[in-house]
Amino acid sequence: MSDTPAIELRKINKSFGPVHANKDIDLVVKKGSIHGIIGENGAGKSTLMSILYGFYAADDGDILINGEKVTISDSKAAIGMGIGMVHQHFMLVDNFSVLENVVLGAEDSALLAGGLSRARTTLKHLEDEYELRVDPDALIQDLPVGLQQRVEILKALYRSAEVLILDEPTGVLTPAEADHLFKILEVLKNEGKTVLLITHKLREIMKVTDTVSVMRRGEMVATRETAKTSMEELAELMVGRSVLLRVDKDPATPEAPVMEVENLTVTDSRGVQVVKDVSFTVRAGEIVGIAGVSGNGQSELLETLCGIRRATSGTLKINGETIDLGTSRLDAADMRAKSMGHVPEDRHRMGLINSFYEYENSILGYHRDPAYSKGVLMDLGAIKKNAVAEIEKYDIRPPNPMLKTANFSGGNQQKIVLAREIERDPEVLLVGQPTRGVDIGAIEFIHRRLVEMRDAGKGVLLVSVELDEIRALSDRVLVMFDGKIVGERGANAEEGELGLLMAGVEDNQTAAAGGAQ
Amino acid sequence: MNSGQLPRWADYGLIPFLNLAAAFLVSGLVVVLIGENPLEAVKILVWGSLGYGEGIGFTLFYATNFIFTGLAVAVAFHAGLFNIGGEGQAYIGGLGVAFACLALDQYVPWYVTLPFAILGSAMMGAAWALIPGWLQATRGSHVVITTIMFNFIASSLMVYLLNNILKKPGSMQSETRTFEEGGRLPFLNDIFPSFGFGYAPVNLSLFVALGACVLVWLLIWRTKLGFEIRSFGANATAAVYAGISPVKTIVVTMLISGGLAGMMAINEIMGSQHRLLIDFVTGYGFVGIAVALMGRAHPVGIVLAAVLFGMLYQGGAELSFEMPSITRDMIIVIQGLVILFAGALEHMFRPTIVRLFTPSRALKAKEA
Numbered sequence: 001m002s003d004t005p006a007i008e009l010r011k012i013n014k015s016f017g018p019v020h021a022n023k024d025i026d027l028v029v030k031k032g033s034i035h036g037i038i039g040e041n042g043a044g045k046s047t048l049m050s051i052l053y054g055f056y057a058a059d060d061g062d063i064l065i066n067g068e069k070v071t072i073s074d075s076k077a078a079i080g081m082g083i084g085m086v087h088q089h090f091m092l093v094d095n096f097s098v099l100e101n102v103v104l105g106a107e108d109s110a111l112l113a114g115g116l117s118r119a120r121t122t123l124k125h126l127e128d129e130y131e132l133r134v135d136p137d138a139l140i141q142d143l144p145v146g147l148q149q150r151v152e153i154l155k156a157l158y159r160s161a162e163v164l165i166l167d168e169p170t171g172v173l174t175p176a177e178a179d180h181l182f183k184i185l186e187v188l189k190n191e192g193k194t195v196l197l198i199t200h201k202l203r204e205i206m207k208v209t210d211t212v213s214v215m216r217r218g219e220m221v222a223t224r225e226t227a228k229t230s231m232e233e234l235a236e237l238m239v240g241r242s243v244l245l246r247v248d249k250d251p252a253t254p255e256a257p258v259m260e261v262e263n264l265t266v267t268d269s270r271g272v273q274v275v276k277d278v279s280f281t282v283r284a285g286e287i288v289g290i291a292g293v294s295g296n297g298q299s300e301l302l303e304t305l306c307g308i309r310r311a312t313s314g315t316l317k318i319n320g321e322t323i324d325l326g327t328s329r330l331d332a333a334d335m336r337a338k339s340m341g342h343v344p345e346d347r348h349r350m351g352l353i354n355s356f357y358e359y360e361n362s363i364l365g366y367h368r369d370p371a372y373s374k375g376v377l378m379d380l381g382a383i384k385k386n387a388v389a390e391i392e393k394y395d396i397r398p399p400n401p402m403l404k405t406a407n408f409s410g411g412n413q414q415k416i417v418l419a420r421e422i423e424r425d426p427e428v429l430l431v432g433q434p435t436r437g438v439d440i441g442a443i444e445f446i447h448r449r450l451v452e453m454r455d456a457g458k459g460v461l462l463v464s465v466e467l468d469e470i471r472a473l474s475d476r477v478l479v480m481f482d483g484k485i486v487g488e489r490g491a492n493a494e495e496g497e498l499g500l501l502m503a504g505v506e507d508n509q510t511a512a513a514g515g516a517q
Numbered sequence: 518m519n520s521g522q523l524p525r526w527a528d529y530g531l532i533p534f535l536n537l538a539a540a541f542l543v544s545g546l547v548v549v550l551i552g553e554n555p556l557e558a559v560k561i562l563v564w565g566s567l568g569y570g571e572g573i574g575f576t577l578f579y580a581t582n583f584i585f586t587g588l589a590v591a592v593a594f595h596a597g598l599f600n601i602g603g604e605g606q607a608y609i610g611g612l613g614v615a616f617a618c619l620a621l622d623q624y625v626p627w628y629v630t631l632p633f634a635i636l637g638s639a640m641m642g643a644a645w646a647l648i649p650g651w652l653q654a655t656r657g658s659h660v661v662i663t664t665i666m667f668n669f670i671a672s673s674l675m676v677y678l679l680n681n682i683l684k685k686p687g688s689m690q691s692e693t694r695t696f697e698e699g700g701r702l703p704f705l706n707d708i709f710p711s712f713g714f715g716y717a718p719v720n721l722s723l724f725v726a727l728g729a730c731v732l733v734w735l736l737i738w739r740t741k742l743g744f745e746i747r748s749f750g751a752n753a754t755a756a757v758y759a760g761i762s763p764v765k766t767i768v769v770t771m772l773i774s775g776g777l778a779g780m781m782a783i784n785e786i787m788g789s790q791h792r793l794l795i796d797f798v799t800g801y802g803f804v805g806i807a808v809a810l811m812g813r814a815h816p817v818g819i820v821l822a823a824v825l826f827g828m829l830y831q832g833g834a835e836l837s838f839e840m841p842s843i844t845r846d847m848i849i850v851i852q853g854l855v856i857l858f859a860g861a862l863e864h865m866f867r868p869t870i871v872r873l874f875t876p877s878r879a880l881k882a883k884e885a
Contacts (some may be wrong), residue, residue, distance in 0.1 A: 014851070189694025308757055350758045358801045360744070365759035367744050376740050 004067040006031040006163050007052070007195040012061035014047055015351040021217045029163070029211075031327035034185055036205040036226070037214030038244030040238055041410050044315055045198050048215070049165055052196075053085045054078040065163075084156025085165045089383040090148050098151050099123060099136040102158050107351050119158070121310045126157050130187050145293075146177035147515070153184065164188065170204060174293045175499035182208045200440075202231045203381045203468070211426050215237055221349040234371035245327070249451045249489070252475035254283035257317070257430045258459040259305075259340075264325060266300050266483075274300040276483040278314075282428065282459040285410060287450065290463045290485075296426030296485035299345055300462045302432050305461075328347050338366060341421035343414075343462065350406050351417040358460030359387035359401035406442035411442030418446060430457045437467060447473060467498060523867075523874055529818065533811055533859065535866045537825075538860035542850040551847070553840055562685060565835025566828035571836070574706065574717020580820075580827030581719065581784045584726040586805025587823055589642075589732050591779035591814035593660075596770040597738055597750035602649060602664025602793060603778040604802030605671030610779025612675075613670035614786040615636025615683070615693055615793035622700030625786075630699050634787050634790040635725065635780060642779015643772040646830060650771025654764040660771070668802070679795055704786040720788035736773070740776035746770050804852070811859040822859075829855065 005028045012025040021044045025512045029035045033178050039045050052063065053073040064068055070077050075085075092101050101279055103119045123136055127232045132150050140148060149169060156164055166185075170178040185195050197209060197432040204214050206226060213223040214237040222237050225305050259282040264276035275297045281286045292298050304325065305316065311325035318338050323330065332342070345349040352361050363372050363383050372383050387401035394415045396408070405413060414434065421429060431450065434442040450473060464470050470477055471493060479501035487501040523532075547553035566576045586603040593600035600606075617633035649663035660708040702721045706714035737743040749756040749766045757763060785797045803827055811825070812818030833848035858865070 149862075306758075306786060307760070331760050331762065332758055333619055336760060344758055348753050349752075353748055353755050355751050364748065364755065367759070373741055376742065377735075378739060378741055380739075 005029055006066065007196075008064040008067070009052075010050065010062040010064070010446060011233075012051060013059045014044075014051060015059055015499065022051070022058070027213060027220060027223075028264055029183050029194060029196060031194055032189060032192050033106070033209055033210040034189050034197060034200065036197045036209035036212040037204050037215060038199060038202065038212060038234060038238060040325050040441075042217075042439070043215040043238070044218040045215055046167065049085070049167060049196070049198055052078070053165065056126060060270040066099035079159050079161070082160060082162035083165065083234050083413075084159060084161025084163070086152040086156060086167065086169060088168045088171060090145075090152055092151060094141040095139060095206075097137050098134050098143075098154075101140060101151055102155050106159055121159060121189050123154065126154060126297050130157065130184065130191060131285070132157075143296075143333045144177075145172045146174070146180065147182065149173070150184070153188075154247045155298060159223065161193070163196065164193045164228075165198065166359055167198045168200070168202065169197070170199070171465075172242050172294055175495065176503050177320070178204070179359065181475040182502050189294070202234055206231060210497065216240055223335060235319055235440060241441075247447045247451060247472040249473075250278070252286045252454065254286040254459065254475065256280045256284055258284045258319060259461070260317040261305070262317075264301070264304065264316075264317045265312045266297075266309060266314075267312045268300065273312075274483050275304065275311075278480075278485050280463050280481075280485060284427070284459050285454055285457045286475040287454050287460040287469040289476055289477045290461065290480055291319070291467060291470045291498055291502060292480035294465045296480045296502075298434070298465075300344065300483075302430055302461075302481070304465055305335075306340060306344075306430055307332040324385070333368065336424075336426075341424060341428040341429040343417050343421050343429070343431045343434055345474060346415050347413055352413055354404070354406040356405055357401065358391075358396075358403050358405055360414060361416055362390055364420065365423060366420070378419070386423075389415075390423055394449075399400075409439070410437040411439045411447075414438050414446065415442065418449060423454060426458065428461070429453055430461050430463075432463045433465065435464075435466065436464070465504075467495060471495065471498070523871060527870060527874065529813055531740055532804045532866055532870060533813075533818075533822075534809070535826040536858045536862070539866075540851075540855040542856050543858075544733040546867045547850060547854075548843065551842055558840060558843065560837075561836050561839045562828070562832035564832075565783045568834035570713030571715035571717045574714030574719040575831040575834075576824065576857070577705075577723055578717055578719040578789065578827070579702075580823040581723045581726045581788075582781050582801040582883075583747075583804055583808045583826050584730065584820060585781035586677060586802050587808030588729055588805075588816065589774045589776075589781075589802075590614070590778060590809035591816075591819060592733060592737070592746070593770055593774040594748045594809060594814045595743075595750045595835060596766060597753065598650075598653070598770060599661050600646065600649075600664055600769065600771065600772070600774045600804060601661055601803070602646060602775070603781075604798050604800070605668035605807045606645045606775040606778035607781040607798045607802050608675055609673045610638040610642035611782035611786050611797060612678070613639070615777060618696045618700030618787055625699050627699055627702055628837040629777060631702065631721075631725075631783075631787070633731035634700075634783055638779040638782045639776035640779070640866050642678060642782075643776040645779070646770050646771040646775025647768070650768045650775075653659050653771070654767035655843075665728075672796075676795060681795065683793060687813040688796070691864070693882065694750075694792065696705070696787070697722070700787060702783070702792050704788075712883065718789035720784065722784035722788045725783060729780065730820060733777070734816045742769065758800040758869075759879055778805070804843070804856070807856040807859055826852070849861035865882075 007029040009025055009027040010422065012022050014022040025048060035424050047056065051058045053255065054074045054077050066250050070081060076489045099116060099120060102123055103116060107115050120136060128428050132154055132424060134147055134150050134154065163485055169181060173181060188195055199205060209226045210221060212226050214221050214234060216238060262279045264275055265273060268274045278301065298474050305310045307330050313326035316323045316325050318340060348354060354501065360492065367378065373379050384401055391399045391401060396415045425484060434446050438446065450460055462473055475491050477489045477493050477498065479498060481502060481504040489498060547557045548555040574722050589598055589603050608691060614634045614637055617630055621630045621633060645667060649660050649667055652658040652663055653660045659832065683693045684691060685694040687755040705719045737747065745761045745766055748759060748761055749763065755762060781801060786793055790797060807820055808822040808826055812822040829852050832849065837843050837845050837848055
């Protein structure tokens with residue numbers, strides 16, 4: 001194998017208006033290696049990969065592939081040069097078969113039949129070569145996400161990709177599926193392919209890459225051989241200062257229950273039971289974590305508890321009051337009135353209105369509070385004063401309540417939501433994916449706030465697909481699989497054990513007990 | 518995101534101006550094609566609408582209608598609803614005005630009748646928007662479909678009522694009796710003779726319309742209800758998260774929207790015609806959509822856009838009189854072009870303008 005790098009970037013620059021997303025980026029990716037690119041949200045990783053994949057044109061700078069200077073005008077050109085991309089959100093047609101999806105866009109004749117049978121042979125060949133087994137006739141909608149991702153990889157290989165870019169590939173996978181993915185990447189590497197892995201998870205970088213490059217604020221700040229670096233060093237490079245990867249907290253001193261959920265069942269609009277007979281308790285002064293792979297009923301559970309979604313049956317005891325969730329018509333405002341705060345999983349879709357000013361979002365859901373109104377009018381003075389106070393306390397940047405919310409970064413947007421919900425001092429706080437798309441610096445801050453909330457004697461219910469986060473914060477961990485709580489573990493649960501539960505492996509320890517206490 | 522990249526003056530001034538300029542440019546080409554001098558045509562149009570007192574009076578009279586229907590569409594816009602039933606709501610609103618006037622005109626002066634006429638027209642207009650609003654809120658039937666269907670129902674209903682129930686006995690006309698003094702709003706020409714509005718029917722409802730602008734501004738940007746309406750319009754999921762009821766918001770917004778459209782009838786019925794008659798709305802409800810779009814659903818913009826469309830109506834009438842080859846239909850073509858550029862193609866120039874603005878701001882950021 002020659003020493004010519006598979007990809008070389010020289011002085012790549014890209015600006016979006018006033019935002020300099022990529023500044024003089026240099027990058028050398030060795031052929032046949034797994035190269036990680038790590039950085040906080042907004043560090044410019046995605047922009048850089050989009051330039052490489054032809055979505056954006058760089059303002060200036062050179063791209064060299066196999067030592068030759070190239071211009072990548074669109075993704076078709078990128079594919080032509082042997083660059084394949086596996087997106088974070090799969091680009092698959094749900095009701096097409098695996099084979100049809102692989103061929104889609106690369107049909108080599110006007111009539112499908114001939115092309116499909118040739119494709120079937122090629123696909124079979126690829127599956128054997130890279131040990132990527134998928135039934136070519138299965139429909140995408142019937143496949144678990146791990147296999148769907150495999151189809152995405154096959155799609156790229158089918159188009160003769162030599163370089164494979166994976167953008168946050170493990171976000172939707174169980175730990176076991178992620179391990180499997182890493183094995184596939186090893187096989188690809190051994191077959192001489194080059195892999196570019198974009199992620200914000202340090203653990204994955206350490207586990208699978210040969211080389212790692214760190215981006216911060218649009219600049220490439222360092223490139224290290226993975227074997228010669230550590231998670232601490234990488235985290236520091238990402239943030240620009242030393243960070244605490246653990247959450248410092250004392251053991252919980254839980255008191256009386258503040259929220260008791262009994263036999264909760266939720267059916268979605270298609271008539272499918274998404275939450276099945278779930279019971280659990282949250283006590284004052286503890287953080288209860290709900291672990292699970294995305295899509296196993298956690299979202300619906302949160303939405304039902306906070307009054308957005310209707311339950312089929314079940315009861316909720318909150319602050320001593322018993323509510324029949326099957327018949328009650330309580331909405332989100334009513335639940336807030338019962339001292340339940342809610343940081344929703346998806347702040348863009350639900351937690352914030354992006355076109356509103358910051359101060360307007362700082363009271364969203366609390367706008368009827370007499371503290372923020374004068375009769376039918378809103379008390380803009382009081383609202384802005386409160387917004388300024390929260391901005392200061394939560395270090396929201398830029399510190400300007402008159403700015404449109406869309407102009408804040410992910411971490412700061414999340415702080416706006418968190419400030420709004422925590423500062424109303426609820427007895428129970430429901431938190432969904434509190435650090436999704438949030439940079440490390442802000443993660444530390446958010447985690448500390450949640451622990452403070454707990455230490456102040458409030459009950460916190462935390463739903464997260466980040467197992468590290470669940471383990472770092474929770475005093476008790478409940479694992480959800482297929483709408484059921486399949487196990488409960490203490491604060492010091494093993495990752496492997498939780499991973500098995502998340503994958504639906506029968507739990508002997510708590511199955512008999514029928515869920516949580 | 519897009520509007521965040523432009524300074525306010527460009528968003529609210531430059532882009533509408535460019536849209537308008539494009540509309541007039543294309544209109545000018547049409548005028549050239551039929552063999553007339555476009556500059557001459559513009560001169561007649563502007564002079565006809567703004568050049569003398571009576572012309573201004575007519576322009577303002579039409580503008581009053583457009584303010585009401587424009588506000589109606591704008592309020593619904595803020596909740597993400599597209600109320601294109603202003604036509605029918607205004608028509609039915611006429612019933613409310615007529616009931617108040619027919620009942621009171623012989624006994625009390627106009628200023629006693631007016632509050633009842635306002636209330637009546639708003640209530641009738643709101644009632645006509647209630648069913649579409651309710652169906653949208655609870656059944657998901659799209660208001661665009663239902664409100665336009667209700668325009669036709671309103672039309673038939675009014676023909677029936679005017680021919681069978683409300684018609685003046687012994688008359689051949691499909692209209693009620695003419696109101697007495699107590700059912701007529703004073704013409705502005707009688708109040709301010711020095712302006713020389715002449716026979717133009719512009720009347721006190723202009724001030725009712727301006728008052729409605731202030732109230733709508735307060736409602737949308739200063740009240741809790743307005744906050745809920747805007748929240749729902751901008752992000753319905755977030756609104757539900759915030760405990761805002763979609764059903765209540767949709768129904769209440771449609772009631773307000775319908776009420777504003779209904780109030781247009783005050784200007785036509787109590788202010789000008791002094792009787793309820795067939796087809797007095799004649800497209801004002803639909804033009805309200807263009808007015809709201811062009812005015813960026815903001816009362817100040819709506820007043821400006823309403824005056825512009827008032828000019829097109831009045832100046833257009835003069836134009837077809839002065840240049841017979843420019844028929845009444847040609848005027849409608851020109852109005853249509855303005856609606857096309859201001860409304861449907863509103864985003865045509867935006868990307869270019871955004872591009873023109875961003876690099877210069879980037880440079881400034883660098884220098885700073």
